[in-house]
Amino acid sequence: MQWREVLHPVTMQRVALLGPRRALRPVLAAVADAGTVQLDPPPDDHADGAATQRLLRLGRPTGLVPVLSPEPPDLASCEDAGRLDLIAGEAELEARSAAALERGRVAALAGWVPTVALPGLADRLAPHGGAVVPLPRPAGVQPPTLLPTTGASTDLTALVRTYATVPYADVDPTVLAGLAYVVMFGMMFADAGHGLLLVLAAAAVRWGRWRRLERLRPGWLFLLGAGLASTGFGVAFGEAFGPTRLLPALWLRPLDEPVRLLVAGVAVGAVLLAGAYALGTVNRYREGGWRRALYAPSGIAGASSFLGLGMLAGGWYGHVGWLAVVGSVVAGAGLVAAYAGLLVAAGGGGAGAAQAVVELVDLVVRLGSNLVSFARLAAFGMTHAALAAVVWSATTALWHDGGAAVVAAALVFVAGNAVTFALEGLVAGIQALRLEYYELFSRVFDTEGVPFRPWHVPFATQEA
Structure with missing residues (x-):
């Protein structure tokens, strides 16, 4: 392909x-x-x-x-x-x-x-x-959308299809959305031991012979990607079934440097939002040409506002005057273009102007709130590390008592990791999905497509 x-x-x-x-x-x-x-x-x-x-x-x-x-x-x-x-x-x-x-x-x-x-x-x-x-294609008629039915992307289509049908003119974001999802999941579920368990689960779903796992087979690629990402972040954080010191921290330990991790989570969010704006701009152009791409809040206007406000904040924080000035100009140009697009969409006039102002303020507020929302990547990563640390502390305390307490330590370690694995896996899965849908897809998609529904009545395989 x-x-x-x-x-x-x-x-x-x-x-x-x-x-x-x-x-x-x-x-x-x-x-x-x-x-x-x-x-x-x-x-x-x-x-x-x-x-x-x-x-x-x-x-x-x-x-x-x-x-x-x-x-x-x-x-x-x-x-x-x-x-x-x-x-x-x-x-x-x-x-x-x-x-x-x-x-x-x-x-x-x-x-x-x-x-x-x-x-x-x-x-x-x-x-x-x-x-x-x-x-020839009828003017103004959107063809139905059928996503590719071969290749690795077919195992990821549920992620996009659950949110919306990709418009025929748009770029199919399935592969990119899948990559973004597993990165966000991995940062929140950062533990090399737990990640390897997910990899083993993916292998069992894909190649195992258990009938009960067959219904999970369409999602095996998600499990594999999530497991690899979790293992990678676990290695970076030095987490393997908790702070067991089985691995050195190649980057940082979440509970030791929380502020640095929070900044990193927001930075990852900024990169993902920039990618969503880039994809949204391409889609707006494919849907309606340069005019639509320029004035749409999910196109160049929104991307310029996002970039400019980021440069302004960076210039103010780093005391770099020229960066703040350039950021102000870029953000101002983006907001003016966005207002023009919102005004036209509202129908013009006094009521339209007031509506456009309200929507512009909402656009600016959402830019900040959406970016800060990615701090949860770090917050839930620290939660995972904290739960694993509690389990490990209880395990080591019992182990040092010796005797029958050693058996209790083993039980606490297994049960505690099982609870942490299940709880944090559920939380990380839901939170990554929320970030994907509300922060990223809201910029990628502006309209919804029409799903391809072929007429299919097969010949009977047997007669009565």
Whole structure:
């Protein structure tokens, strides 16, 4: 897979599906079985076909999954055999056939197809007299979004899909969002021992033979990434099942230098926010050109405000006058551009101007609060270290007593680490997700896409 395909939803093609007007069923059946075409919605009125009427008379059971037979089935025989699934499949063909546009001897339906699926679809339709005709994209219509279905990114799509459907024009942030998530999780769950346990859990989920773990398989890459990040930060902090001194601290020990760690957490947040603004600017350009990219609060205007206020704060804190001046100019330009964009969006006039002022103040306040929010990366990292330190202190105290207390020490160590692992894993997972959604995705996404939902009614694998 090329890198462009990783950073963009699957390319879609607008198509017309053509078939003989009097022999449209096999063409539609081939389309339904392929499951690669999102057809335009049929009219609201239902088809008045034999299968549809029979299904309405029988009542559609809950959970009925329609299937097709290669040839038109005998509906009475299907009813006698209890094959309502075949009747339901035939009813879907009737509805689609009724929605087809007919001209002379040809019937046509319009829809969207992934470009990579076009050759295979054409081969399926050709034996039945059908054809696929590419069409230009209608003006103002957003194609449906399908994220890549191959490669490592497929194991990470749930992270983005839970928040929103990526607009077709936008960059697909799945891989970048996954990396950001595991970094934030690792900083809060910083323990080399606990991280290695996550790595082992990921290996068990991915390659293990336990059926109970099969439902976790789509998330194995998250477990692996989180485990590696946690191990890395644990090595940096000298944490391995707590302050056991099994590892030297390559950077710092969280409880010994809390202020330095808090500053580092905010710095990591600043880098992630800068990346979100950069991605948001690209998306605004792809959605509406340079004008939208320039004036959007999640585009150049917001990025300039963020950069300028950061330079201003750095100049003031470090007593660097020129940096503060440059920061003031950059922030001022960004806020003016953002106000102009907000004013236009509000409709202008006095009420629009007042609304734009309120939204601009909110933009500035959120810039500061969102940045400070990343201090939780350090705060929960220290919480993890503190809990592990309590467990280790209790373990060593019992161990030094000797005798039966040694067994108690082992139990305290195992149970304490189990509780810390479960509690901090849950907290770190939720907090990393919160930062991803509220601080980062709110800048990456400005609109929501339309998910690709292909029409899929497969051929029956067996007959009754």
